Amino acid sequence: MLFEFTKKSSETKLITIIWLTTITVYITSLPGNFVHDDVPAIIRNHDVSGITLKRWSLFNLFTNDYWGTPIANKASHKSYRPFTVLTFAFNASFTPRSLNAFFFHLTNIILHAFLTQLLFYTFKRFLPAIASLGLALHFAVHPVHTEAVSNCVGRAEILAAIFVLYAYQQKYSEKIIPKLMHFSFAILAMLCKETGITILGIVLVFYALRFGKLPETSRLVISGLIVIFRVVIFGQPEFQKQDNPASFHDDFLVRFITFCVISAKSLLSLIFPNCLVYDWQFGSIPLVESVSDERLVLLH
Numbered sequence: 001m002l003f004e005f006t007k008k009s010s011e012t013k014l015i016t017i018i019w020l021t022t023i024t025v026y027i028t029s030l031p032g033n034f035v036h037d038d039v040p041a042i043i044r045n046h047d048v049s050g051i052t053l054k055r056w057s058l059f060n061l062f063t064n065d066y067w068g069t070p071i072a073n074k075a076s077h078k079s080y081r082p083f084t085v086l087t088f089a090f091n092a093s094f095t096p097r098s099l100n101a102f103f104f105h106l107t108n109i110i111l112h113a114f115l116t117q118l119l120f121y122t123f124k125r126f127l128p129a130i131a132s133l134g135l136a137l138h139f140a141v142h143p144v145h146t147e148a149v150s151n152c153v154g155r156a157e158i159l160a161a162i163f164v165l166y167a168y169q170q171k172y173s174e175k176i177i178p179k180l181m182h183f184s185f186a187i188l189a190m191l192c193k194e195t196g197i198t199i200l201g202i203v204l205v206f207y208a209l210r211f212g213k214l215p216e217t218s219r220l221v222i223s224g225l226i227v228i229f230r231v232v233i234f235g236q237p238e239f240q241k242q243d244n245p246a247s248f249h250d251d252f253l254v255r256f257i258t259f260c261v262i263s264a265k266s267l268l269s270l271i272f273p274n275c276l277v278y279d280w281q282f283g284s285i286p287l288v289e290s291v292s293d294e295r296l297v298l299l300h
Helices: 002-029 038-043 058-063 082-092 101-124 129-141 143-149 152-169 176-192 194-211 217-234 252-271
Strands: none
Touching: 002 101, 002 129, 002 143, 038 082, 038 101, 038 152, 058 082, 082 101, 082 152, 082 176, 101 129, 101 143, 101 152, 129 143, 143 152, 152 176, 152 194, 176 194, 176 217, 194 217
């Protein structure tokens, strides 16, 4: 009994360290204002700002895309993230007269700290508590996460990651309740950001590697149906050249090499984050149009 109490007390101290560290690192973002995508996704989005104008509708929230455009509209970006938008509306309700970015930033910091705590628990299933703490703190303070935490709209990534970890906890169970929870959390992750759906494929791969066989048919079928539902019902976005210049270039080799350089820079930013960009578009990484381009060697 005493050992169990001591163990819980020690874990509480580790969690406290995680929260204090995360808040300390990101507290400087609290005075920040709305910038870049925050403007169309929050300020001009009536699914968010409408709550301050008494024109808010829960129905519209689930029929519009991330930017407040009806999902069926041809002009829609097809980014369907109603759960994320709902949290934005929750923040907007704190300032009924005009939107205040403070509460948006504060919520992002709290969510990032909670995500780090969940990550600590995930590591702790395989590693000692101290090692798990070290990895969790590394995640909490890694500079690359400023792109998600310090930008209000970056909350989509944080929320999706939270539900992905919850879905991961139920990954191998063949019991009906945990299995349903796995798919429910995967769907919630998808409703926060589209990439959350990848947890379904990740779990299928992990299952095959661990047991040397494919999962039961029901798991494959349900995973497939969720993917089909997302793609068929909501469709695929029509990107503009400014969103992804490389994909619009006529030369396949230029597209391929540029994508390789972008991938390499993304990986390098996890190891040596000397250059971060708040939004990877508008040609922030120029196209690689020559084999003599120094980035092919230096990745700079």
